[in-house]
Amino acid sequence: MPHFVYILKCADQTLYVGSTTDLKKRLQQHNHAKAGAHYTKIRRPVILVYSEQFATLTEARAREAEIKRLTRAKKLELIFKRKNHVKISKF
Numbered sequence: 001m002p003h004f005v006y007i008l009k010c011a012d013q014t015l016y017v018g019s020t021t022d023l024k025k026r027l028q029q030h031n032h033a034k035a036g037a038h039y040t041k042i043r044r045p046v047i048l049v050y051s052e053q054f055a056t057l058t059e060a061r062a063r064e065a066e067i068k069r070l071t072r073a074k075k076l077e078l079i080f081k082r083k084n085h086v087k088i089s090k091f
Contacts, residue, residue, distance in 0.1 A: 001021055002021065002053050002054065002055065003019060003020070003021055003053070003054045003055070003056065003057050003059070003060035004019060004020055004021070004023045004051050004052065004053055004054070004060065005017070005018070005019045005051065005052045005054070005060050005063045005064045005067060006018055006019070006020070006023060006026070006027075006048060006050060006051040006052075007048075007049050007050040007051075007067065007075060007078075007079060008027075008030060008040060008046040008047065008048060008049065009046065009047045009049045010039075010040060010043035010044075010046050011043050011044055011045055011046070012043050014043060015049075015072060015075050015076075016030075016037070016039055016040050016043075016046065017064060017067050017068045017075075018037065018064065019057075019060045019061060019063075019064045023048070023051060027046070027048050030044075030046045031044055031045050031046055049079050050078065050079045050082060
């Protein structure tokens with residue numbers, strides 16, 4: 001089962017980093033679920049702007065922690081340098 005690390009752009013222009021095994025379902029939860037990440041729940045809607053896929057949970061969690069330690073500028077650089085990133089609006 002693949003594991004994903006992702007970055008969301010929130011309505012207030014902040015960035016949220018997370019991990020999951022089902023990217024589509026998790027994005028739906030971030031935007032519509034009553035339960036879930038409080039951070040994104042109060043900053044809806046959110047847009048998927050970046051993701052990476054890993055074979056194991058250990059790899060995904062390590063990468064998630066690595067990305068979370070980056071500055072906003074470095075996260076934006078990562079997003080825009082990625083060849084297959086989702087098109088996003090201006091930050």
